[in-house]
Amino acid sequence: MRFKTASSPHTTPVSSVNVIMRKVLMAMIPGTAATAYFFGWGVLINICLACVVAISSETLMLYLRKRPMKPYLSDNSALLTACLLAMALPQLAPWWLTVIAVSSAIILGKHLYGGLGFNPFNPAMVGYVIVIISFPKEMTQWVPPAVAGYSQLGFLETLQVIFAGSIPAGMSWDSITMATPLDTMKTQLGLELSINDIHQHKVYGPMFSSVSGVGWEWINGLFLAGGLWLAYKRIIDWRIPAGLLGMLFLLSNSFALYDYSSFTPPTFQLFSGGIMLAAFFIATDPVTASTTIRGRWIFGAGIGFFIFVIRTWGSYPDGIAFAVLLMNMTAPLLDYYTMPRTFGHHWSEFPGHHKKEPEE
Amino acid sequence: MTRTTHQLWHFHGGLKLPGEKHQSTGTPIARTELPRQLVIPVHQHIGETGKVLVNIGDRVLKGQALTQPTAYVSAPVHAPTSGTVKDIAEYPAPHPSRLSTLCVVIEADGKDEWIQLESRADYKKMSPADLRNLVRHAGIVGLGGAAFPTSVKLNPGPGHQIKTLIINGAECEPYITCDDMLMRERADEVISGAEIISHALNTAHCLIAVENNKPEAIAALNTAISDAGVDYIDVVAIPTIYPTGGEKQLIKVLTNKEVPSDGLPADIGIVMQNVGTAAAIYRAVFHGQPLISRIVTVTGKGITQPQNMEVLIGTPMSALIEQACGYQENADRLIMGGPMMGFTMHCDSLPVTKGCNCLLVETADQHSDENNAMPCIRCGECARVCPVSLLPQQLYWHASSKNFDQVQDYNLFDCIECGCCAYVCPSHIPLVQYYRFAKTEIWNRERDQQKSDHARIRHDFRQARLDKEKREREERLRKKKDMLEKKKQAEAADKNETEEDPKKAAIAAALARVQDKKAKAADAPKNTDNLTAAQQKQVDEANKRRETE
Numbered sequence: 001m002r003f004k005t006a007s008s009p010h011t012t013p014v015s016s017v018n019v020i021m022r023k024v025l026m027a028m029i030p031g032t033a034a035t036a037y038f039f040g041w042g043v044l045i046n047i048c049l050a051c052v053v054a055i056s057s058e059t060l061m062l063y064l065r066k067r068p069m070k071p072y073l074s075d076n077s078a079l080l081t082a083c084l085l086a087m088a089l090p091q092l093a094p095w096w097l098t099v100i101a102v103s104s105a106i107i108l109g110k111h112l113y114g115g116l117g118f119n120p121f122n123p124a125m126v127g128y129v130i131v132i133i134s135f136p137k138e139m140t141q142w143v144p145p146a147v148a149g150y151s152q153l154g155f156l157e158t159l160q161v162i163f164a165g166s167i168p169a170g171m172s173w174d175s176i177t178m179a180t181p182l183d184t185m186k187t188q189l190g191l192e193l194s195i196n197d198i199h200q201h202k203v204y205g206p207m208f209s210s211v212s213g214v215g216w217e218w219i220n221g222l223f224l225a226g227g228l229w230l231a232y233k234r235i236i237d238w239r240i241p242a243g244l245l246g247m248l249f250l251l252s253n254s255f256a257l258y259d260y261s262s263f264t265p266p267t268f269q270l271f272s273g274g275i276m277l278a279a280f281f282i283a284t285d286p287v288t289a290s291t292t293i294r295g296r297w298i299f300g301a302g303i304g305f306f307i308f309v310i311r312t313w314g315s316y317p318d319g320i321a322f323a324v325l326l327m328n329m330t331a332p333l334l335d336y337y338t339m340p341r342t343f344g345h346h347w348s349e350f351p352g353h354h355k356k357e358p359e360e
Numbered sequence: 361m362t363r364t365t366h367q368l369w370h371f372h373g374g375l376k377l378p379g380e381k382h383q384s385t386g387t388p389i390a391r392t393e394l395p396r397q398l399v400i401p402v403h404q405h406i407g408e409t410g411k412v413l414v415n416i417g418d419r420v421l422k423g424q425a426l427t428q429p430t431a432y433v434s435a436p437v438h439a440p441t442s443g444t445v446k447d448i449a450e451y452p453a454p455h456p457s458r459l460s461t462l463c464v465v466i467e468a469d470g471k472d473e474w475i476q477l478e479s480r481a482d483y484k485k486m487s488p489a490d491l492r493n494l495v496r497h498a499g500i501v502g503l504g505g506a507a508f509p510t511s512v513k514l515n516p517g518p519g520h521q522i523k524t525l526i527i528n529g530a531e532c533e534p535y536i537t538c539d540d541m542l543m544r545e546r547a548d549e550v551i552s553g554a555e556i557i558s559h560a561l562n563t564a565h566c567l568i569a570v571e572n573n574k575p576e577a578i579a580a581l582n583t584a585i586s587d588a589g590v591d592y593i594d595v596v597a598i599p600t601i602y603p604t605g606g607e608k609q610l611i612k613v614l615t616n617k618e619v620p621s622d623g624l625p626a627d628i629g630i631v632m633q634n635v636g637t638a639a640a641i642y643r644a645v646f647h648g649q650p651l652i653s654r655i656v657t658v659t660g661k662g663i664t665q666p667q668n669m670e671v672l673i674g675t676p677m678s679a680l681i682e683q684a685c686g687y688q689e690n691a692d693r694l695i696m697g698g699p700m701m702g703f704t705m706h707c708d709s710l711p712v713t714k715g716c717n718c719l720l721v722e723t724a725d726q727h728s729d730e731n732n733a734m735p736c737i738r739c740g741e742c743a744r745v746c747p748v749s750l751l752p753q754q755l756y757w758h759a760s761s762k763n764f765d766q767v768q769d770y771n772l773f774d775c776i777e778c779g780c781c782a783y784v785c786p787s788h789i790p791l792v793q794y795y796r797f798a799k800t801e802i803w804n805r806e807r808d809q810q811k812s813d814h815a816r817i818r819h820d821f822r823q824a825r826l827d828k829e830k831r832e833r834e835e836r837l838r839k840k841k842d843m844l845e846k847k848k849q850a851e852a853a854d855k856n857e858t859e860e861d862p863k864k865a866a867i868a869a870a871l872a873r874v875q876d877k878k879a880k881a882a883d884a885p886k887n888t889d890n891l892t893a894a895q896q897k898q899v900d901e902a903n904k905r906r907e908t909e
C-alpha cells in the first residue's frame with residue numbers, strides 16, 4: 001500500500017486563530033453589556049456599524065490583495081478590531097466617524113502593512129488616533145451614565161443622532177452629551193480644584209462614585225473578569241496586563257501619597273476609562289506586542305507608564321491609544337534584547353548581556 | 361535498592377499529550393512469523409557504512425556478520441536468519457530522503473540456524489575496550505530511534521570520568537510502547553544490560569528513568585533489581601511531559617545539569633542509553649547474539665489490532681501490519697516513530713531497521729492539512745512550549761525568508777525537531793518543516809562551500825606550480841637569450857660592424873620575442889603531463905567549454 005508523505009508532527013491542531021479571536025470576543029461580552037447598560041443604545045449601534053464596516057473593508061482589501069477570502073474572513077480578527085474600536089468611540093459619534101475610524105484601522109492599520117500578523121501597530125488604536133486627531137470635537141460626544149438622574153435617549157432617538165446628526169426636539173447637545181469623568185477630573189484639576197472639591201461639586205459631583213466614575217467601576221470590573229478568564233484560559237499572556245496595571249498602580253499610588261488632593265488615587269486610575277479593556281484586550285494583541293516573557297513585562301509596564309504620564313500631564317484625557325502605539329514601536333527592540341537563553345548556551349551569547357572574556 | 365524520592369528538576373516548556381499507550385499494551389510482545397525474504401540495509405545508523413562481506417549466492421547463518429565496520433563510528437549488520445544471499449543492490453529504505461540504499465537481500469531457508477554463539481557471562485573479567493569491541497561487533501546501535509553506534513557512546517574518551525549512567529525508559533512520545541513492554545516483560549535483561557554498561561564505563565551509579573505513566577514497568581524493574589541484588593541502580597519515576605525522553609531534557613530533569621550546546625553528555629560526566637539498547641547489550645554479552653531483531657510497536661487508529669512484536673531486522677513493514685490484522689478502512693498515513701517526531705513512509709514494503717521503534721498508522725482525521733496555514737500572529741505559544749527555549753516564531757520568520765545567517769543566530773541547530781511548537785501553533789504553520797528545510801539548505805551550502813574550498817585550494821596549488829614552472833622557464837630562456845646576445849655582440853664586435861646597430865638590436869629582440877612565444881606554445885601541453893586522470897578530464901572539459909563558447 002502506498003501513502004502520502006508529510007512532515008511531523010502528525011497531529012490535529014489544538015487551537016486556531018479564529019477560535020482565539022472568538023474567545024476574546026466572548027470575553028468582551030460582560031464589559032460590553034455593562035457599557036451598553038450605562039451608556040445606552042449608542043454602544044450597540046456603534047458595534048454593529050463598526051462590524052459591518054470592518055468586514056466590508058476586510059473583504060475589499062482581501063479582494064484587492066488577491067488573498068483567499070474564506071480563511072481570512074473567518075479568522076474573526078476584523079470583528080475584534082471593530083469591537084475594540086467601537087468601545088473606544090463616543091456613543092453618539094456620527095456614523096461617518098465610525099466609518100472613518102474602522103476603515104482606516106483595517107485598511108491603513110492592517111492591510112497596508114501586509115495584513116494579519118504583519119501590522120506593527122494595533123489597528124484599532126491606529127483608527128482611534130486618526131479620528132481623535134482629525135475630529136477632536138466629535139470625539140467628546142459621550143453620554144451621561146443612565147444612573148445619577150441623567151436622562152438618556154431611546155433607540156430611535158439615538159439612531160437619529162448618529163445617522164442624521166439631528167437632536168430630538170427640545171434637547172440640546174449639552175443636555176445629551178457630557179465629558180467623561182476622566183476628562184472632567186482633568187479639566188477641573190487644571191482649574192486648581194482639589195479632588196475633594198470636585199467630588200462635592202454641584203454639577204460634576206454626581207458623575208463620580210466612591211471608586212471612579214459612576215458606572216465605570218462596573219464596566220472595568222466586568223472587563224477585568226473577562227480578561228482574567230482569558231488569562232486563565234491562556235488565550236492571553238497575563239504578564240502584559242499585570243505589567244500594565246502594576247505600573248499604573250505603582251505610579252498613581254506614589255503620586256497620590258505625595259499629594260492626594262491633586263493626584264487621583266490608584267482605584268480611580270485603574271477603574272476609569274478603558275483601562276481594563278486596554279490591559280486585557282488591547283495591549284495583549286499578540287501581533288503588536290512583544291513575544292518574549294521579559295519583553296511582555298516591559299511592554300505592559302511601558303503602556304502603564306505612558307497612560308499615567310499622558311493622563312496626568314498630556315493634553316488628552318486618556319492616553320491609552322498613544323501609550324499602546326508607543327510601546328508597539330518598541331516591541332521588536334524588546335524582543336531582541338529579551339531573548340530567552342537557549343538550552344545549553346551561555347547568557348553571554350545573547351544581546352543585552354555582557355560578553356564573556358574569551359577563555360585562553 | 362530503590363530510592364523512593366529522587367529530586368527532580370524541570371526543563372522549559374514541553375507538553376502534556378494524550379498518551380494513547382493502552383491500545384498496544386493489552387497483549388504480550390508477539391513473535392512475528394519468519395518472512396520469506398529479508399532486505400537488510402547495510403547502512404542503518406549514524407556514521408560510516410560498513411564493507412559488505414558476503415556475495416550473491418552465499419549461504420549465511422543466523423547472526424552471521426554481513427558487513428564489517430570501516431570506521432570508528434560504524435556498526436555492522438548481521439543476517440537475521442539463515443538462508444541465501446539473493447541480491448546485493450540498491451533498494452528503497454525507510455529514510456526521510458526516500459533514497460535507495462545498498463541492501464543485502466536474504467532468502468530465508470526456514471531453518472533459522474544460528475552461528476556458533478559464545479556467552480561472556482564472565483564479562484566482568486573483560487576490559488572496557490574488549491567489551492566495547494564485543495558491542496561493536498554485535499552491531500548494537502541506540503534503539504531509541506537515533507541509531508547511534510553504541511560502542512562509541514561507551515567510550516567517553518580520556519579525561520571523562522562518567523559519574524552517572526542513565527538508562528532511558530521515558531518513552532515520552534504518544535502511542536509508542538515498545539520500551540514499556542520490554543521493561544514489563546524483560547526487566548531482568550534491562551538490569552543486566554545496565555550492569556554491563558556500568559562495568560564498561562566504570563560507573564558507580566546508574567539511574568533508570570521511566571515516566572510515571574508506566575507503573576507496571578517501574579514495578580517490574582524494581583523487582584528485577586532486588587532479584588539481582590544490585591545496589592547502585594535506582595529507578596526514578598519522572599513526570600510525563602513530552603519530550604522528557606530527549607537526551608538533554610532527561611539529563612536536566614534528573615540532574616539539573618545542562619549539556620552544553622556543542623557538547624556531549626560525557627562532558628558533564630553522564631552517559632545515556634536506551635532500555636532497549638541495554639537489553640540488546642545483555643543479549644550480545646550473555647548469549648553472543650548480535651542485534652538482529654527489535655521490538656516494534658504497531659499501533660494507531662488505522663491499525664486493526666495494535667500490539668508490540670519482536671521483529672527481525674529486514675522484515676517488510678507490510679508483514680507487521682498483516683500480523684496486526686491489517687489496516688482500518690480510512691488509514692491514511694504510515695509513520696515510522698511517533699506522531700510528534702516520526703516520519704512518514706511512502707509505502708509499506710520497506711524493511712524494518714534497527715531504529716524503527718514504532719509503526720503508527722493514522723487515519724485522515726488525525727492530522728491537519730498543512731495547506732491551510734495562516735500567518736504567524738506572534739502569539740508566542742511556540743516559544744512557551746519549546747523545550748530548548750528557542751524562539752520558534754523567529755526561526756520560522758527567518759527560515760521562510762531564507763535568512764540563513766539569522767536563523768543560525770537564533771540557534772536553529774539546537775532545535776531537536778520535537779514538534780511542540782507546531783503542535784500548539786494556532787496558525788497551523790508546519791514549523792518543523794521549515795526548520796528541516798533550513799537545516800538541509802545550510803548543510804548543502806556548507807558542503808558546496810567545502811567542495812569549492814577544496815577546488816580552490818587545488819586550483820591555487822596548480823596555479824602556483826604553473827607559475828613556478830613558467831618563471832623557471834622564462835629564467836632559462838632569458839639566460840639563453842643573454843648568452844645568444846652576448847655571442848652575437850661578440851661576433852658583431854668581431855666583424856666591426858658599427859652602422860645600423862640599434863635597428864638590428866630591435867629586430868633581434870623581436871625575433872627573440874617570437875621565439876619565446878613559440879617556445880611557450882610548445883611548452884604549454886607539457887604542463888599538463890603529470891595530471892591525474894580526473895584532473896585531465898576536468899581540464900579537457902574546461903577546454904571543450906572554452907571551445908564551444
Ligand code: SF4
Binds near residue numbers: 743
Ligand atoms: S505559535 Fe504559531 S502563530 Fe504563535 S507565535 Fe508561534 S509560529 Fe506564530
Ligand code: SF4
Binds near residue numbers: 745774777780781791
Ligand atoms: S521543534 Fe525545535 S523549535 Fe519547535 S519546540 Fe521543538 S525544539 Fe523548539
